[in-house]
Amino acid sequence: MRKHFYIYLIAISLLPLLISGCTTTRFLKDGQYVLNRHQVKGNSAIKEEELLKWTKAKPNSRTLFLPVNYYVSMYQHGLGRYDSAKYQQELLAVEAKYDRKLKQYPVDSRKYNKLLEKKRSKVEKKETKIKEGNFWMRNGEPLAIFDSAKVEASAASMEALYRARGYFSSTVNYEVGYFEKLARVTYRVKESNPHLMDTASLTTTDEDIYHILLADLPNSLLKKGMVYSQNTLSKERDRIDALMKDEGYYEFSKEYVSFKVDTLNHPGFFSVETIISNPTDENVHQLFTLDSVTFTTDASVSGLEKARTEQEVSGIVFSSEDHKMSEKVLSRRVFIRPGEPYSKTKTLQTQRQLANLDMFRFVNVNYDTTGGKMVAHIFTSPLEKYQTSYEAGLNVTQGIPGPIFNLGVKNRNTFRGLEILELSGGYAMEGVQTLNSEGISRIDVSQQWRANLSLTFPQFLFPLSEKKRLELGQLNPKTKLTLGYGTIDRPDYFKSNVNTTFDYIWRSKKGHQYIFTPFEGAYINSRLSEQFRKDLEELARQGNNLINSYLPSVVTAMSFRGIFNFNRDLQNPDRGAYLQVFAESGGAIIGDLLQSVYERNNLQSYRYFKYSFDFRKYVTLNDSKTARFAYRLNYGMAIAYGKNKQLPSERYFFAGGSSSNRGWVPRRLGPGYFVAPAGTNYDQPGEMIIETNFEYRQKLFGFFEGALFVDVGNVWTLGFNQGGESGIEDGPPVDGTELPPENDRNIAGKFEFESFLGQLGVTVGAGLRLDFDFMLIRFDVGVRAFDPARPDGKYFVLPDLRWSDFRLAVNPASQVLLNIGIGYPF
Incomplete structure (x- = not known):
């Protein structure tokens, strides 16, 4: 009851602020109006959202698209309590207090420095309070009062944007509509025809540069027929600058590139002359070639200046005391060579790829051009050979949070070939809420232990030529061998897993990551309680082959994973996108070689093919970046074939949970419209998944963030994966009764194109997030709106929602479910 009391107390506390947010006009003085809305009409060449970014006068932010100016209420609440004189006195008092204390200790003593740092922190907080206001003011927004001068300046800024885009004669006017104390501004655009490029020319007295630019003309951004754009000219200047610096012109800069635009010769067209100036008192630009x-x-x-010795490898002179690092491997991460022209791109690639080795504290590449020669100096400092890490926290995955501990030890340059040997282990415990045979909720304790040993090589372990290895060095190639052991200990069973993987890992120049696993193997064994074994056998008779997950088995597979990040501007991720593709083939090659071994030892083996796509998109909705929209589409299919037409337990798809469909507990949604028998609460695997999530995220104040979300999805069986060798024949329950269709997984869970849309589970909900700098804690309340597993056929269950359901939000069978998670769901 105390927990519900606190929830009601918070809601009642926030209600006055929300209500006051609807009545912001009460803060106005006589003759003032609130800028309630602004819009653009008549535009087609430039989008409205882009034009509105240039406005000087902006309406206040809305909360969750509602007509509530919550941030204004916060600001006004703080403004009423703001006292600049009082804060100034507090600042002086803090400074005086710490100045007295500092006089008691010697300068630069430990106590003195500690007090000085504390003083700086206190003073900084007080100064922030004076300059930016108190907590409420800093996290709120001043009331957007209509200002005709700002609106006039906004219209002028829009006209400037049109001129910068080639629409030189476009005009922007505005109209203001008044309603009570609200002002609504409409910017009316009259667009002119754009100016198109007719001709482009190049002027320079440097013959070498002229021929370089002429040869690179296909890559020029200035194309015949293009619309004039200042942004394109700026990008062309950057392109020429980068090209020159990659062709050996070390001292070239953008200031040498200018453009002369002429619009007088042909109405509606323009010509561009690209002018490359020479350095002062010089006829040509100097070309730099690396001497060493x-x-x-x-x-x-x-102290090593005299102790260092030099050794030349691949044209690079390595200087070190002991030469413990393989110079041959290092040379494959260095892309500058004597006799080659200076290249800024190769220099940056060298720095990046050497840093990716995780061997050095810093990587610096400096150039010395004194004496008429260019010498490249690469300086690195080694990291500690051994590194330990320890983590303790909360394990928030499928159930009630519990403690988690991780310990790791890293050994660098293990065999002097820049390898990294890592030993890690961990322990986690959580409470798993289940239902007993009487339908009464209970909490089981789940404990997990794991240990992993991995060895990473900074190259592909594959016979390749030295030239090819140097080319691949630009892709940060790695080969990773892993051996692991893990256990899961629950009252119903104890499962152990021994696994090994062989991975090739690389990253493209665009930042996309690829992982090819030519071999992955695992041996799985379980000990079951007698009651749990009987329950699994009964489930197998009903079509749920969950028992296969607990039989002694061997899984071998080959897989490929591609991770594509389409957000090119990491500093301004307004429209980020992410795609992960995965394909896996299990048991096709090694399974044939070891089949007789599996049969002699009574081990399950699997042959299957699995693939999946996970696409995510993030869009910022306002200039202040306080509101974002995110959505996700997840699709996958797994097909088992061969003698055992079953999938390994880890290769099934599951729906439900805090990062899936938040109206269901983890792994309990589906398959299809299957209704689990009363009193059972087991994982519901599927061979196909379709899942999509939509989420609106709104910063509230401080580290608090709110969210509204809709989750849609389910899993299904494919029909032809049925059968196999579970050891249990399919059939009716042991009491001989015939299963209704909704209780038969083979019928209710099978995917049918004509009916799958009606079998999608739908959840609506809201969340509160605590976004700290180091961690985001998430509380999401999901409400089932459409439940495909209703035995009465009434799938639309939202009208059945009662306030009492919120008190049962921690019960797995409730229509309302509280999800606790770390980080965003996607």
């Missing part, structure tokens, strides 16, 4: 490349691998270690 040196690499000091222990630059920060003092």
Whole structure:
């Protein structure tokens, strides 16, 4: 009851602010109006949202698209309590207090420095309060009062944007509509025809540069017929600058590139002359060619100047005391060579790929051009050979949170070939809420132990030529071997897993990551309680082959995973997108070689093919970046074939949970319209999944963030994966009764194109997130709106919602479910 009291107390506390947010006009003085809305009409060449970014006068932010100016209420609430004189006195008092204390200790003593740091922190907080206001003011927004001067300036800014885009004669006017104390501004655009490029020319007295730019003309951004754009000209200047610096012109800069635009010769058209200026008192730009490349691998270690020795590998002179790192492997991450022209791109690639080795504290590449020669100096400082890590926290996955502990040890340059050997282990415990045979909720304790040993090589372990290895060095290639052991201990069973993987990992120049696993193997064994075994056998008779997940088995597979990040501007991720594709083939090759071994030892083996797609999109909805919309589409299918037409338990798809469909507990949604028998609460696997999530995220204040979401999805069986060798024949329950269709997984769970839309589970809900700098804690309440597993056929269950359901939000069988998670759901 105390928990519900606190919830009601918070809701009642926030209600006055929400109500006051609807009546922001009460803060106005006589003759003032609130800028309630602004819009653009008559535009087609430039989108409205882009034009509105240039406005000087903006309406206040809305909360969750509602006509509520919550941030204004917060600001006004703080403004009424703001006292600049009082804060100034507090600042002086803090400074005086700490100045007295500092006089008691010697300067630069430990106590002195500690007090000085504390003083700086206190003073900074007080100064922030004076300059930016109190907590409520800093997290709120001043009332957007209509200002005709700002609106006039906004219209002028829009006209400037049109001119920058080539619509030189476009005009922007505005109209203001008044309703009571509200002002609504409409910007009316009259677009002119754009100016198109007719001709482009190049002017330079440097013959070498002229021929370089002429050869690279197909890559020029200035194309005949293009619409004039200042942004395109700026990008062309950057492109020429980058090209010159990759062709050996070390001292070239963008200031040498200018454009002369002429619009007088042909109405509606323009010509561009690209002018490359020369340095002062010079006729040509100097071309720099590398004379030598040196690499000091222990630059920060003092006292080694005389002890270092030099060794040349692949044209690079390595300088080190002990040469413990393989210079041959290092040379494959260095892309600058003597005799080659200077290249900024290769320099940055060298820095990036050396840093990716996880061997150095820093990587610096400097150039010395004194004496008329260019010498490249690479300086690195080694990291500690051994590194330990320890983590303790909460395990929030499928059930009630519990403690989690992780410990890791890393050994760098293990065999002097820049390898990394890692040993890690962990323990986690959580409470798993289930239903007993009488339908009464109970909490079981689940404990997990794991240990992993991995060895990572900074190259592909594959016979390749030295030239090919140097080319691949730009892709951060890695080969990773892993051996692991893990256990799950619950009252119903104890499961152990021994696994090994062989991975090739690389990253493209665009930042996309790829993982090819030519071999993955696992041996799985379980000990079951007698009652749990009987329950699994009964489920197998009903078509749920969950028992296969607990039989002694061997899983072998080959897989490929591609992770594509389409957000090119990481500093301004307004419209980020992410795609992960996965394909896996199990048991096709090694399964044939070891089939006789499996049969002699009574081990289950599997042959299957599985693939999945996971696409995510993030869109910022306002200029202040306080509101974002995110959505996700997840689709996958797994097909088992061969003698055992079953999938390994880990290869099934599952729906439900805090990162899936939040109206169901993890792994309990589906398959199809299947209704689990009363008193059972087991995982519901599927061979196909269709899942989509929509979420609106709104920053509230401080580290609080709100969310509204809709989750849609389900899993299904495919029909031809039935049968196999579970050891249990399909059939009716042991009492001989015939199963209704909704209780037969083979019927209710099978995917049918004509009816699958009606079998999608739908959840609506709201969430509260605590977004700390180091962690995001999430509380999401999901409400089932459409439940395909209703025995009465009344799938639309939202009208059945009662307030009492919210008190049962921690009960797995409730229509309302509280989800607790770490990080965003997607």
